[in-house]
Amino acid sequence: MTRLRALVGKELAVLFASPVAYLVLFMVALVTALVFFDHLRIYNQILFVFASTTMGGFESDTIPDHINLRDTVFYPVMEQLGLLLIAPLPLVTMRVFAEERARGTDELLSTTGLSPLQIVLGKFAVTFAFVLLMMVVSFVYPMTAIVQAGVGVQHLVSVFLGLTLLALGIASLGLVCSALTSSQLIAAASAWALAFVLYDFSWLNPFLNEDVARLLDQIAMHPRFGVFAEGVVQLGDVAYFAALAGMAMGITRFILDWRRFGVGSTRRGPMRLALVGVIALAAAFGAQRTLGETSLFTSLNALGGAVCLAAAALLLWRHQRASAHARAPVADTVARSLAVVWGAVLAVVAASAADVRFDMTLEGRYELAPATREAIARLAPDGAAGDACVALDLYRDAFDPRIRRTRQLLAELGRAGCVRVSDRLLDDVPEEADRYEVASSNTVVVRHDGHFETVARPTEGALFEALSRLARRETQRVLYVTAGSGEGDVLDSGELGFSGFAAALQTEGYRVRSLTTAFVREIPEDADAVVVLAPERALRAEAIAALDRYLARGGSVLAWLEPGHTTGIEDWLARYGLGSPNRVVVDPSSAPLEGDPPGVNPLVFNYWDHPARRGLNRNRMTFFRGARPIEPRRPQEHPDADIKRLVTSSGDAWLHPDPSILDRRQDPERPPGTRSDYWTLAATGRYPLPAGEARLAVFGDSDFGANRNLRALFNLDLALNTVHWLLEREADITLRPKSAPVLQFPLPIQNSLKSFSGLGLLIPEALLLLAAGAWLRRQSS
Numbered sequence: 001m002t003r004l005r006a007l008v009g010k011e012l013a014v015l016f017a018s019p020v021a022y023l024v025l026f027m028v029a030l031v032t033a034l035v036f037f038d039h040l041r042i043y044n045q046i047l048f049v050f051a052s053t054t055m056g057g058f059e060s061d062t063i064p065d066h067i068n069l070r071d072t073v074f075y076p077v078m079e080q081l082g083l084l085l086i087a088p089l090p091l092v093t094m095r096v097f098a099e100e101r102a103r104g105t106d107e108l109l110s111t112t113g114l115s116p117l118q119i120v121l122g123k124f125a126v127t128f129a130f131v132l133l134m135m136v137v138s139f140v141y142p143m144t145a146i147v148q149a150g151v152g153v154q155h156l157v158s159v160f161l162g163l164t165l166l167a168l169g170i171a172s173l174g175l176v177c178s179a180l181t182s183s184q185l186i187a188a189a190s191a192w193a194l195a196f197v198l199y200d201f202s203w204l205n206p207f208l209n210e211d212v213a214r215l216l217d218q219i220a221m222h223p224r225f226g227v228f229a230e231g232v233v234q235l236g237d238v239a240y241f242a243a244l245a246g247m248a249m250g251i252t253r254f255i256l257d258w259r260r261f262g263v264g265s266t267r268r269g270p271m272r273l274a275l276v277g278v279i280a281l282a283a284a285f286g287a288q289r290t291l292g293e294t295s296l297f298t299s300l301n302a303l304g305g306a307v308c309l310a311a312a313a314l315l316l317w318r319h320q321r322a323s324a325h326a327r328a329p330v331a332d333t334v335a336r337s338l339a340v341v342w343g344a345v346l347a348v349v350a351a352s353a354a355d356v357r358f359d360m361t362l363e364g365r366y367e368l369a370p371a372t373r374e375a376i377a378r379l380a381p382d383g384a385a386g387d388a389c390v391a392l393d394l395y396r397d398a399f400d401p402r403i404r405r406t407r408q409l410l411a412e413l414g415r416a417g418c419v420r421v422s423d424r425l426l427d428d429v430p431e432e433a434d435r436y437e438v439a440s441s442n443t444v445v446v447r448h449d450g451h452f453e454t455v456a457r458p459t460e461g462a463l464f465e466a467l468s469r470l471a472r473r474e475t476q477r478v479l480y481v482t483a484g485s486g487e488g489d490v491l492d493s494g495e496l497g498f499s500g501f502a503a504a505l506q507t508e509g510y511r512v513r514s515l516t517t518a519f520v521r522e523i524p525e526d527a528d529a530v531v532v533l534a535p536e537r538a539l540r541a542e543a544i545a546a547l548d549r550y551l552a553r554g555g556s557v558l559a560w561l562e563p564g565h566t567t568g569i570e571d572w573l574a575r576y577g578l579g580s581p582n583r584v585v586v587d588p589s590s591a592p593l594e595g596d597p598p599g600v601n602p603l604v605f606n607y608w609d610h611p612a613r614r615g616l617n618r619n620r621m622t623f624f625r626g627a628r629p630i631e632p633r634r635p636q637e638h639p640d641a642d643i644k645r646l647v648t649s650s651g652d653a654w655l656h657p658d659p660s661i662l663d664r665r666q667d668p669e670r671p672p673g674t675r676s677d678y679w680t681l682a683a684t685g686r687y688p689l690p691a692g693e694a695r696l697a698v699f700g701d702s703d704f705g706a707n708r709n710l711r712a713l714f715n716l717d718l719a720l721n722t723v724h725w726l727l728e729r730e731a732d733i734t735l736r737p738k739s740a741p742v743l744q745f746p747l748p749i750q751n752s753l754k755s756f757s758g759l760g761l762l763i764p765e766a767l768l769l770l771a772a773g774a775w776l777r778r779q780s781s
Contacts, residue, residue, distance in 0.1 A: 003114050007122035011096075015130060017778070020095075022771030024088045025137050030764040032138040035080055039073045046072065078159055078229040081138070082222070085167050086199065090191035092130060093174030094184040096123050097252070101182040116256040120249050124175060128245075131171050135164045140763055155231040158360035162228020165241035169221055170195045172248035179255045230408055231361035236352030243344035250340030273315065277308030355415060366412050370615065371734040372460060373416050375467035379448050380418035389418035390448050390467070394458075395426050395433060397441035406442055406458050413463065446470060460737040465507045472509030477528040477727060479505060480515035482543075485567065486536030488560070488702055490514075495708035498533060501719065504710070508720055508732070517543040523550035529726050532559040534702030535567045544572050551576075554692025556726040560702035563628040564659035576685055577635035577643045578698045584661060585627045585679050585700070586668050587653040593625075597661060597668050601625050602653065603713075604681060608645040612684070612697075612725040613718065615735040620714045622647065624681055626662045627701035629655060632683040646682040646697070646722070653679050682718075684725070695726045 015021050046067055114122075139160055174191035181187050200223075201216035217223045221244075224237040284301035359366045380389050392410050396403050407423070414421045426433055426441060436445045437454050444458040446466040453466035481490050481502075490502035490512060502512045515523070515530065520543050523530060530550065547557060559573060563584045570580050585602055592598040605621045607613040616622070632643045654674045661668045681701065687694040703709055705719050714735070721733040 004118050004122050007114060007119065008126055011123060011126040012129075015092075015126060017774060018095075019771040019775040019778070020091060021130065022767050022774055024092055025134055026764050026767035026771060027088055028084075028134050028138045029140070029767060031084060032081060033141040033764070035077055035084075036073075036141055039077050043067075043072045074155075074159075075229055078163070079226075081163060082166055082225050082229075083199070085163070085170055086192065086195045088134075089131070089167060089170045090174045090177070090188040090195070093127060093171055093178050093191060094188040095178070096127060096175055097179040098182055098184045098187045102184070116253050119256065120253045124172075124245070124249055124252075127171050127175060128168055131167045132164060135160065135167055137763060137767070139163075154360040158228050158231045158233050161233065161238075162225050165228070165238065166221060166225045169241045169244045172245045173198065176248050176251050176255075179252045226404065227408070230366075230405065231359065232366055232408060233358040233360055234352075235354055235356035236348065239348045239351030243348045246347075247341050247344045250336070250344075253336070273308045273312035277305040277312060280305030280308065366408055368412055368416055368460065369464070369735055369737040371736040372413070372464045372467070374732075374734055375464055375471055376413070376417040376419060378471040379467060384418040388449075389420050390446065392419060392421045392463075393432075393436075393445045393447065394421070394423045395429070395436075395438045395441065395443045395445065396423065397426060400441040402442045406444070409458065409460060409463075410444070464737050468507045468509070476509050476511045478513060478524075478526050479510045479529050479531055479723070480513050480524065480527045481531045481533060482517050482535065483514050484516040484518040485539050485543075488533035488706070490533070493707065495706065496703075497707050498705060500707045500710045501705045504716060504720055505723065508723070510723070520546050522546050523555065527555065529556040529558060529723065532557065532569060533705075534560045534562040534565070535569060536562075536565050537567060539568045541568075544568055547572065551687065551694040551696070552689055552691060554689060554694055556695040558697045558699075558723060558726055560699045560705060561628055562702050563626060563662065563700075573696070573698055575635060575637055576687065576696055577633050577638070577641055578683055578685055578696060579631045579633065580628050580698065580700055581631065581655075582659060583628060583655040583657055584659050584668075585624075585629050585649055585653055585681065586656050586670070587649045589650040589652050596625075597664060597666060599653075599668065600662060602627060602649045602681065604647045604649065606648045606650065606678060608648070610644050610646050610684065610725075611730050611733060612646060612722045614721065614733050616714055616718065620717075620735075622715050622718050623704070623709055623712045624701045625703035625706075625709055627681050627699075627704070628659075630680040630683045630698055630700050632680055632685075635685075638687045640688050642686040644684050645680045646684055647718070648678040648680050651678050652676050655679065682722075684722070695728075697722045697726055 143156060170191075173194050174187070177191040177194060178184075178187040180190070198219070199221050201220045221241075224240050227234055227237055280301045284298045284305060357366075376390060392413060394403070394406060394410060396406075410421045413419050424432070426438065432438070436452055438445065439456065442458065444455045444463065446453045446455060446463065448470050451470055453469055455462045455466050481487070483489075488496075488498040490498045493499040505512055510528075515527075517535075517539050523546050527550070530547065551557065559569060561570065561580055563582060566582060570582075573579060584600060586599040587602040588599050590599055590601055590603045593601045602624045603621050604624060605618045607616050630645075632645055634643060635641055654670060654676050656668050657671065682697070682699045684698075685696040687696070699705075699722075704715055710716050710719070717735050720736070724730060724732045
């Protein structure tokens with residue numbers, strides 16, 4: 001161990017005595033800062049154009065989804081840095097073994113009592129430590145920019161880990177190349193060539209069949225690194241780079257042992273023949289795959305390659321017989337090297353098969369919602385196989401940049417159950433594109449049991465809705481929505497309309513029909529539930545009587561109310577223990593929103609013990625916009641009723657007696673003597689009746705489910721889960737996928753300039769000074 005520490009100390013002294021190490025650190029730090037600053041500048045300019053008054057500003061939703069910090073800055077910078085790492089690393093690794101051999105000190109090193117394994121471990125450890133230092137230096141400026149932008153430390157850790165593993169992989173290749181030669185120039189050039197070849201094989205895909213292309217993707221570094229840039233850490237990818245470093249160590253030790261036993265010079269001829277044979281066979285394979293047929297060129301290269309390999313094997317066998325004294329140690333060296341290589345391969349296979357992954361993104365975009373998993377299980381239950389599985393077919397163009405993220409999402413869906421994922425080029429399957437109405441690239445077709453759904457923008461939410469429609473296409477229930485008394489319109493797609501709620505109901509397996517209260521005398525027999533969407537005018541007595549008779553036969557009613565309206569439905573609900581005084585809940589703990597008076601838009605996180613709020617907690621809030629309170633009491637007419645609160649405001653809330661404050665733009669004044677309390681905003685009731693159990697649910701706000709608010713926070717989940725509870729579909733109560741938020745705000749360009757001129761240039765300047773000092777010391781000595 002003492003000798004190993006001495007070797008490490010000596011390697012560190014040699015490394016940092018040379019200006020090359022400091023120049024490499026300087027180049028990486030400066031280029032990283034320049035790349036990040038340039039992308040931030042372009043990003044700010046794009047946002048400035050879209051945010052201008054001629055485009056409608058930020059609040060008009062005119063900024064395309066792909067213009068965001070993650071896609072415009074984060075991913076392209078990581079891709080560029082990954083490719084740029086190939087340039088400096090061979091400059092660091094080229095001297096590690098080649099310089100020792102050129103000076104003849106490798107023989108001296110072997111006399112110090114260090115074994116080849118210790119020599120390899122010492123030199124690899126020093127090189128890896130330098131690579132880690134290089135990555136830390138290069139991440140100082142990106143870290144300041146990313147943290148300032150609020151991308152999240154978790155995602156930053158994922159990217160840093162990916163870039164570090166990629167750098168270690170490239171450095172491992174460089175160390176192997178350095179061990180093969182005594183020329184530092186050849187070592188650097190061969191390391192560059194090998195790194196570029198292994199970095200990505202996707203350019204060969206047009207010339208290869210799908211199986212070969214998939215195999216090359218497993219070998220290449222870029223597909224493994226790209227997943228880290230997405231914010232996903234997979235155990236298989238970590239094992240890949242660890243195995244690459246392990247294999248490099250094993251091969252390097254093999255090279256040192258090969259020379260140690262003095263067999264290298266006698267085998268140069270066979271090795272050269274073997275190299276020629278491999279090149280000839282590679283040329284034959286490439287020509288055959290490119291042309292699609294066997295030509296004279298292919299045949300001659302294949303024959304020549306085979307002859308060279310056979311001759312090399314024969315010469316090696318003869319040399320082995322002539323030098324019997326070296327046979328045993330050489331055999332041990334070969335056996336150890338093969339064991340290391342196969343052990344590394346098996347480790348990668350085992351880690352990939354374990355399928356362990358961590359979602360490090362800020363919004364958890366690759367963590368499937370429970371509803372998505374349940375939809376897959378409903379279509380393809382446990383034990384399903386073959387055609388009974390769900391098919392997800394991705395149709396794409398060759399260079400569509402959106403495909404990377406869609407593939408990640410589909411891969412996650414493939415882990416959720418019996419799901420078959422395929423990837424197809426649009427140009428190769430025009431008939432399928434016409435059959436499934438695929439209009440553009442990055443479209444997913446969901447197929448099951450002879451039916452299909454085409455998803456043009458494959459987010460998790462859109463795929464969940466497609467899966468739900470396929471799962472419930474034959475089990476729809478009927479919901480009647482009242483109309484004719486100023487209720488909310490389920491056909492209105494505007495901000496205040498309820499078309500989103502109707503579409504969500506249809507996705508969940510409900511058929512929505514209209515019920516005009518001006519003419520109704522009886523609720524239709526096929527009604528599974530009735531929804532009253534905040535009427536503004538008084539309901540006819542016949543309509544209220546019809547609701548009474550409907551409940552008496554075991555019906556279910558969902559009522560959404562609004563402050564400022566007295567329609568008769570409030571008195572009817574009070575008879576069932578769900579009264580609602582015409583007041584406004586003011587919750588000081590909720591901040592003002594979009595010019596509304598402060599406190600009139602309660603942000604709710606107090607949920608009571610109720611099946612409809614399953615999965616909701618203090619971290620999964622819902623949003624009410626101008627709500628009236630519900631006063632749950634045990635009704636005299638139904639003493640056996642089970643009345644429950646669903647959600648309440650905070651304990652600081654109070655009631656304002658004048659609903660007109662919602663139309664003003666001023667702070668509501670609290671009347672003297674008004675008490676604070678946890679005011680109920682939604683409640684439910686169960687009523688055992690002779691014809692069956694009736695159920696009621698009341699919300700003190702209808703804007704809660706309007707288009708502009710329905711998908712805010714967890715409003716949609718609470719609304720749909722309440723409908724499921726009403727219809728005794730508690731098994732379907734779940735949390736649905738959420739749209740991942742995109743970061744579409746500008747980073748102040750002046751702050752970026754200050755960061756660049758501060759940390760961005762300070763570190764490269766310091767490294768350049770250290771390089772100059774090392775060069776002057778070397779000149780003076």
